[in-house]
Amino acid sequence: MSILVVGSVAYDTVDTPSGSRKDSLGGSAMYFSLSSSYFTGVSLLAVVGDDFDQKHVRMLESHGVDVSGLERRSGKTFRWSGVYETEDLNTRSTLDTQLNVFAEFSPKLTDAQRRHDYLFLANIDPELQLDVLGQMESRPRLVALDSMNFWIEGKKNELNAVISKVDVLFLDEGEAKEFAGQANLVKAARHIMSVGPKAVVIKRGEHGVLLFNGDSIFAAPAFPLETVVDPTGAGDSFAGGFMGYLAATDDLTPDGYRRAAALGSVMGSFCVEDFSADRIGHLSHNDIESRFREFAEISSFIPLKEGETLPKGHY
Amino acid sequence: MSILVVGSVAYDTVDTPSGSRKDSLGGSAMYFSLSSSYFTGVSLLAVVGDDFDQKHVRMLESHGVDVSGLERRSGKTFRWSGVYETEDLNTRSTLDTQLNVFAEFSPKLTDAQRRHDYLFLANIDPELQLDVLGQMESRPRLVALDSMNFWIEGKKNELNAVISKVDVLFLDEGEAKEFAGQANLVKAARHIMSVGPKAVVIKRGEHGVLLFNGDSIFAAPAFPLETVVDPTGAGDSFAGGFMGYLAATDDLTPDGYRRAAALGSVMGSFCVEDFSADRIGHLSHNDIESRFREFAEISSFIPLKEGETLPKGHY
DSSP: OOEEEEOOOEEEEEEETTEEEEEEEEOHHHHHHHHHHTTSOEEEEEEEOTTOOHHHHHHHHHTTOBOTTEEEOSSOOOEEEEEEOSTTOOOEEEEEEEOGGGGGOOOOOOHHHHTOSEEEEOSSOHHHHHHHHHHSSSOOSEEEEEOOHHHHHHOHHHHHHHHTTOSEEEEEHHHHHHHHTOSSHHHHHHHHHHHSOSEEEEEOGGGOEEEEETTEEEEEOOOOOSOOOOOTTHHHHHHHHHHHHHHHHOOOSHHHHHHHHHHHHHHHHHHTTSSTTTTTTSOOHHHHHHHHHHHHHHTOOOOOOTTOOOOOOOO | OOEEEEOOOEEEEEEETTEEEEEEEEOHHHHHHHHHHTTSOEEEEEEEOTTOOHHHHHHHHHTTOBOTTEEEOSSOOOEEEEEEOSTTOOOEEEEEEEOGGGGGOOOOOOHHHHTOSEEEEOSSOHHHHHHHHHHSSSOOSEEEEEOOHHHHHHOHHHHHHHHTTOSEEEEEHHHHHHHHTOSSHHHHHHHHHHHSOSEEEEEOGGGOEEEEETTEEEEEOOOOOSOOOOOTTHHHHHHHHHHHHHHHHOOOSHHHHHHHHHHHHHHHHHHTTSSTTTTTTSOOHHHHHHHHHHHHHHTOOOOOOTTOOOOOOOO
């Protein structure tokens, strides 16, 4: 099945210990689209300005991304700039956000767009997320949503309203704690599920992810990397791999969700290895499969067999 | 096989968001001994003062811990006090350290002690660690060492000298980065292995552990807990489970190391559920096995079978 994603396409200026990039391709929906495109069809709903380079449209098209919903308006494309100040890349400061044409974004879905079975509401105004969900012809088979502190703090009611209607919520660790008002992640996830979602994915960057799916918990490490250049887009690349796997297989069992989270981790790990879409946009299927197999290898140990016991001490 | 551990036995005063404890049983060698005692025999080398409560000696004995190396000196037992200030328990401040009888600690090993096949040098002065290692009758089958920032900063040469002689080094994330002068953990681990150890265990608290064993990497999450009362002793309880498994099975294959790390994580998770040894000292073998099985369950996903491929996108 194919995915409809609504979110941002942007030009980002980032500064990291590895170097800087000015006005490079970014945006939540862009990272998500590229990442999920390796596994299934994806339609992109976003807005860009008349300064948006046609080569970036062609790059998305070369990934099979349906760009018919990529609206072009007169004005400038959404711009974000930020800096990762520490060597471990764990702290990011936003220097500037210019909404530009994004400020007026109010997508009207076509009939084809309204019929997608999988919907990803990337991190945008919760009112817009609710509006897009409301335009779907019928309730999609799976709706997932990502958000951020800005909306948790500024539009909690609207965010609650849309979260109550989705199946999967993606938040990073700090956002989950803030949303739930709870420092313990197990309790925070349970609180979030009580609002509506049946699954919660808590993203912890270099520390991996926690997937809460009803009563089941899956804890995955991050893929250990020797080179981390730019973490921008990792969360959306994760979501792209996660949703891409689910939509392609339509396997919504607990095992399907776990594999989706593992594949999401793999896609996030590629994203951070270079600036912008320089890595996540240039993968072979073999790159992805090799790392997925390696991920299973590095995160597994031999469990106790039926009847096998642990050694016992001398008392 | 049995383990000899040298380290501290202390009375700790801790303040956490869940409450406070004054002069409760603590110390690296105490946590290690209790944790490893569930799996194999352990001999404890440490010093306490004449204020040390005999009931604590009996408690260790009830776990089969050989306390013949627990020296009693006139004076006060080592005391440490600290506070965990944040709800997530990730930041600890030391309020006070009183070495007391520990300042004069200089163990002379008996013949029986010198013949252990497994040796754990808990976090103490690296000169003392080196001295104990030198007293062993022959090079033990496995020597592991834990240290901390205090020694990395204050006795780097001595620490390097002893680290060059051990098989497994345990450090927390910040310590590994500081020791290696390297923010990337994969590179930091490789640097550490170049100094001598063939395996490095990087402890990340609630974010799990990374085990580097030659070219093999094992990344394990922490067991997700709903109740975290006091993280004191978690690292030594981890090391106790890790070393306890290896010594009991004498399985030094990569698979053995991985299971050891998983069991270490399980033991660390019990430790933090209550103050002092209140939880780690009162486990049944069934508690441990159940959580070990659960740990395998929460950290695994179904890998690709031979010949199975990931779904492919539409281009």
